[in-house]
Amino acid sequence: MIHVxxxxxxTLVRAGFRSILDGEPDITVLxxxxxxxxxxxxxxxxxxxxxxxxxxxxxxxxxEATRRIAAENGASxxxxxxxxxxxxxxxxxxxxxxxxxxxxxxEPTELIHAVRVVARGDALRDRAGxxxxxxxxxxxxxxxxxxxxxxxxxxxx
Numbered sequence: 471m472i473h474v475x476x477x478x479x480x481t482l483v484r485a486g487f488r489s490i491l492d493g494e495p496d497i498t499v500l501x502x503x504x505x506x507x508x509x510x511x512x513x514x515x516x517x518x519x520x521x522x523x524x525x526x527x528x529x530x531x532x533x534e535a536t537r538r539i540a541a542e543n544g545a546s547x548x549x550x551x552x553x554x555x556x557x558x559x560x561x562x563x564x565x566x567x568x569x570x571x572x573x574x575x576x577e578p579t580e581l582i583h584a585v586r587v588v589a590r591g592d593a594l595r596d597r598a599g600x601x602x603x604x605x606x607x608x609x610x611x612x613x614x615x616x617x618x619x620x621x622x623x624x625x626x627x
Contacts, residue, residue, distance in 0.1 A: 478502075494582055
């Protein structure tokens with residue numbers, strides 16, 4: 471069974487994620503956090519396999535919450551979910567210790583797949599399995615397509 475904590479400041483978003491994930495026989499949502507401080511506390515107490523983390527939340531943003539979770543509890547993997555598909559956010563999320571990054575308009579089947587992949591301890595890859603999603607879009611802030619490989623690749627050679 472994959473145990474998940476949801477962290478998003480929007481109640482309706484959390485309810486949607488819960489509905490999608492709880493419908494799977496191998497996934498259960500343990501708790502919901504409305505801010506980053508709650509996410510860190512719940513992760514410390516519940517030790518979920520995966521934390522679905524929004525980037526922008528009150529009291530403590532998702533990037534700092536991810537840093538704290540990664541520092542305190544390497545067993546819980548963080549999957550960032552956000553409305554922002556900006557290179558800077560993706561790069562910061564990976565640097566903070568996230569195992570993957572998805573935008574909130576991701577299809578439900580892709581969210582379920584991502585939770586399973588991250589729970590196994592693998593880095594998130596796209597559905598084709600040949601390139602991580604960020605490999606196509608993420609470059610260090612200020613970098614160009616000709617300045618070298620993407621920052622923070624999610625796969626491990």
